[in-house]
Amino acid sequence: MMRKLFDxxxxxxxxxxxILISAFAIPLSGYSATYLVQELLTRIGRNSFLIxxxxxxxxxxxxxxxxxxxxxxxxxxxxxxxxDWGVVGLPGMILACLIGTPIAIVLGxxxxxxxxxxxxxxxxxxxxxxxxxxxxxxxxxxxxxxWVIPITNPTLLLSRGYGVRNxxxxxxxxxxxxxxxxxxxxxxxxxxQFINIxxxxxxxxxxxxxxxxxxxxxxxxLIVIGLFCLFIVWFRKTKLGxxxxxxxxxxAVADSAGIAVNxxxxxxxxxxxxxxxxxxxxxxxxxxxxxxYNSHDQAGMFSIAALLIGGASVSRASIANxxxxxxxxxxxxxxxxxxxxxxxxxxxxxxxxxxFVSYGIIAIALVLHAWKRNREREAARRSLRGNKGGE
Amino acid sequence: MIKRFIQNAGWPRIIIALFLLALFIAAPFVGVxxxxxxxxxxxxxxxxxxxxxxxxxxxxxxxxxxxxxxxxIIAGLLGAxxxxxxxxxxxSWLVGMAGxxxxxxxxxxxxxxxxxxxxxxxxxxxxxxxxxxxxxFYGKLLNRVKGDEMMIATYVGFSSVxxxxxxxxxxxxxxxxxxxxxxxxxxxTTISVEGYWLHVLNDSLAVNLGDYSSMPEWxxxxxxxxxxxxxxxxxxxxxxxxxxxxxxxxxxxxGSNPEFARASGVNVDKMRTISVVLSTVLxxxxxxxxxxxxxxxxxxxxxxxxALPAVASILLGGASVNKASILNVIVxxxxxxxxxxxxxxxxxxxxxxxxxxxxxxxxxNGMILxxxxxxxxx
Numbered sequence: 189m190m191r192k193l194f195d196x197x198x199x200x201x202x203x204x205x206x207i208l209i210s211a212f213a214i215p216l217s218g219y220s221a222t223y224l225v226q227e228l229l230t231r232i233g234r235n236s237f238l239i240x241x242x243x244x245x246x247x248x249x250x251x252x253x254x255x256x257x258x259x260x261x262x263x264x265x266x267x268x269x270x271x272d273w274g275v276v277g278l279p280g281m282i283l284a285c286l287i288g289t290p291i292a293i294v295l296g297x298x299x300x301x302x303x304x305x306x307x308x309x310x311x312x313x314x315x316x317x318x319x320x321x322x323x324x325x326x327x328x329x330x331x332x333x334x335w336v337i338p339i340t341n342p343t344l345l346l347s348r349g350y351g352v353r354n355x356x357x358x359x360x361x362x363x364x365x366x367x368x369x370x371x372x373x374x375x376x377x378x379x380x381q382f383i384n385i386x387x388x389x390x391x392x393x394x395x396x397x398x399x400x401x402x403x404x405x406x407x408x409x410l411i412v413i414g415l416f417c418l419f420i421v422w423f424r425k426t427k428l429g430x431x432x433x434x435x436x437x438x439x440a441v442a443d444s445a446g447i448a449v450n451x452x453x454x455x456x457x458x459x460x461x462x463x464x465x466x467x468x469x470x471x472x473x474x475x476x477x478x479x480x481y482n483s484h485d486q487a488g489m490f491s492i493a494a495l496l497i498g499g500a501s502v503s504r505a506s507i508a509n510x511x512x513x514x515x516x517x518x519x520x521x522x523x524x525x526x527x528x529x530x531x532x533x534x535x536x537x538x539x540x541x542x543x544f545v546s547y548g549i550i551a552i553a554l555v556l557h558a559w560k561r562n563r564e565r566e567a568a569r570r571s572l573r574g575n576k577g578g579e
Numbered sequence: 580m581i582k583r584f585i586q587n588a589g590w591p592r593i594i595i596a597l598f599l600l601a602l603f604i605a606a607p608f609v610g611v612x613x614x615x616x617x618x619x620x621x622x623x624x625x626x627x628x629x630x631x632x633x634x635x636x637x638x639x640x641x642x643x644x645x646x647x648x649x650x651x652i653i654a655g656l657l658g659a660x661x662x663x664x665x666x667x668x669x670x671s672w673l674v675g676m677a678g679x680x681x682x683x684x685x686x687x688x689x690x691x692x693x694x695x696x697x698x699x700x701x702x703x704x705x706x707x708x709x710x711x712x713x714x715x716f717y718g719k720l721l722n723r724v725k726g727d728e729m730m731i732a733t734y735v736g737f738s739s740v741x742x743x744x745x746x747x748x749x750x751x752x753x754x755x756x757x758x759x760x761x762x763x764x765x766x767x768t769t770i771s772v773e774g775y776w777l778h779v780l781n782d783s784l785a786v787n788l789g790d791y792s793s794m795p796e797w798x799x800x801x802x803x804x805x806x807x808x809x810x811x812x813x814x815x816x817x818x819x820x821x822x823x824x825x826x827x828x829x830x831x832x833x834g835s836n837p838e839f840a841r842a843s844g845v846n847v848d849k850m851r852t853i854s855v856v857l858s859t860v861l862x863x864x865x866x867x868x869x870x871x872x873x874x875x876x877x878x879x880x881x882x883x884x885x886a887l888p889a890v891a892s893i894l895l896g897g898a899s900v901n902k903a904s905i906l907n908v909i910v911x912x913x914x915x916x917x918x919x920x921x922x923x924x925x926x927x928x929x930x931x932x933x934x935x936x937x938x939x940x941x942x943x944n945g946m947i948l949x950x951x952x953x954x955x956x957x
Binding site for chain 1: 646720723724725726727729730731733734737738741742744745748749887934936937938939940941944945947948951952
């Protein structure tokens with residue numbers, strides 16, 4: 189009984205620590221509940237899809253797919269093209285997805301093939317692969333676009349005539365998915381105020397008494413995310429999904445059971461890359477600005493950190509982990525700078541603190557996973573030898 | 580014979596070497612001086628050499644590529660900043676000690692003339708124990724996560740760098756050249772070492788061919804940072820000798836075949852810890868050598884990606900994930916830094932654009948990727 193309790197606590201130590209940190213930091217930051225809920229909802233819409241794209245490779249035993257940045261880059265290329273062609277609104281976003289998909293498939297296939305040559309080192313390899321493809325991406329965007337690949341819109345290009353500029357405004361597709369079904373939750377007074385400003389009839393307004401202020405709900409994005417969760421639940425039950433789980437359990441056994449291990453692993457990475465491509469497009473339609481040379485970098489790190497904070501490990505992750513993670517991670521993201529400022533008078537400290545936490549949490553999760561795996565391996569060996577004493 | 584050479588050297592290395600050679604040949608035609616380029620390559624070789632050397636112990640002991648180099652670098656940064664903070668105190672302490680123990684040559688005058696080398700030495704002396712302690716903990720950690728060292732090393736590096744970002748802001752440094760002027764506290768992002776130990780190694784015994792009037796025009800811009808190269812050579816020899824001692828041999832055995840090593844009575848975990856400590860200490864010394872040549876101490880996110888060039892260099896030199904030699908370090912650092920020096924100057928003059936960053940990204944990460952995907956035994 190005690191042991192079981194201990195296991196539960198140990199299994200959820202990371203989320204628990206974060207809840208504790210947040211419990212201290214939220215009052216320190218002095219933000220109102222309405223503000224926090226609004227920010228959190230926005231960020232759930234913005235980031236969940238990206239994080240969900242990590243689940244399938246974990247299922248296939250390939251660890252955290254640091255190569256998801258490849259998909260993010262594919263999505264960004266799609267967005268650059270629709271900006272150039274001036275396609276706006278929801279059609280623009282869909283077109284960006286359509287352009288990104290084949291690129292993501294090719295990159296995902298490449299990534300999967302490389303990872304098959306580096307079994308047991310998938311994470312560090314996919315991590316370096318992200319840097320490598322980043323070099324190719326920069327080559328493509330900084331030199332070939334506008335030179336070999338025709339770009340008609342001069343506002344996209346650097347003043348020298350080729351190469352895409354550093355920040356691209358995505359005002360044409362900004363919030364199209366978020367505001368597809370405009371919805372607010374508001375206290376009675378605030379709702380009136382909100383409708384006065386934004387015009388009546390354009391919003392689905394849900395009245396909540398005693399609520400101070402109004403909260404916009406990115407309902408369109410949330411529905412897409414919900415559908416995607418259903419897809420994952422369904423996918424797990426398919427033949428392919430079962431194969432992946434079998435490979436995740438034990439490659440050798442899966443292989444002798446007649447599962448095409450390498451092929452299935454490639455499919456897992458391709459799916460993940462394509463989904464990351466869509467995830468990045470959703471992320472950027474919310475942000476409204478594309479940082480051509482940095483956006484994808486952060487996508488990988490923050491998504492992985494959030495998933496781990498949600499209680500996932502390198503070998504096991506669920507949909508619940510995604511949402512717990514996104515909420516806890518971003519809660520800290522929102523409150524840390526302000527809490528840092530109020531605590532020691534410097535916002536910069538909170539800023540660094542949250543960077544430290546993102547990296548630290550990934551480090552701790554990786555260490556715990558490897559530690560546990562090695563201990564299990566050692567225990568298995570010991571039981572094989574029938575010698576309880578050990579060395 | 581040629582076939583064997585190609586096999587030994589490996590295709591990527593040959594391609595990169597030929598590319599570098601082509602750049603050197605093309606240089607005069609686009610108006611880039613070969614002697615200047617060569618000097619720059621030599622300087623950068625000396626700057627980065629020790630940090631690449633830091634890869635050897637861990638690779639040999641089977642701990643993989645040290646992506647956690649930033650940990651050693653942090654120790655070096657602490658040594659560097661403390662040596663400036665306590666510059667005056669260190670000198671007066673030295674003179675005081677000399678008076679106490681009747682060391683007649685160590686006078687105030689001597690300390691003043693040799694202020695800069697003493698500063699550099701103090702930076703190293705402060706950094707080494709810090710690095711050893713950090714390395715010891717880091718080694719203990721890596722022993723518990725065998726098989727996943729590289730990924731964990733990466734994130735240990737990242738999290739220690741970001742942790743130090745907070746520390747640099749909060750540590751009670753006071754020296755006016757180092758802290759932010761308006762707040763009076765918190766270290767600056769870059770700190771100049773000018774007036775402390777700028778170019779101490781570069782300029783000692785340096786050869787400047789321009790000083791000799793008899794030199795032909797095409798070579799008289801050549802500058803050889805002899806002191807720095809000697810320093811690198813000394814460090815390399817120390818590592819070389821160490822790898823041949825009983826401990827070093829045991830370490831290599833652990834890297835080649837841990838089971839066999841254990842059966843022969845070698846303490847596997849201890850050897851691995853020693854290798855990590857050594858690697859971290861070399862990283863700390865390496866960054867100080869780098870800074871005295873570069874002229875600035877880069878704090879905060881500065882050390883963040885510093886492991887990647889070092890890792891790429893040693894792989895470019897022919898090392899694999901579990902085998903590395905001094906020759907790999909020398910060849911690799913020269914090739915890598917050569918490419919870094921030559922691509923901006925030559926390709927930019929030719930194409931009129933700066934592609935060096937992109938080439939660096941592709942070459943260095945391509946090289947690491949190549950090494951990671953090669954089939955290794957065990």
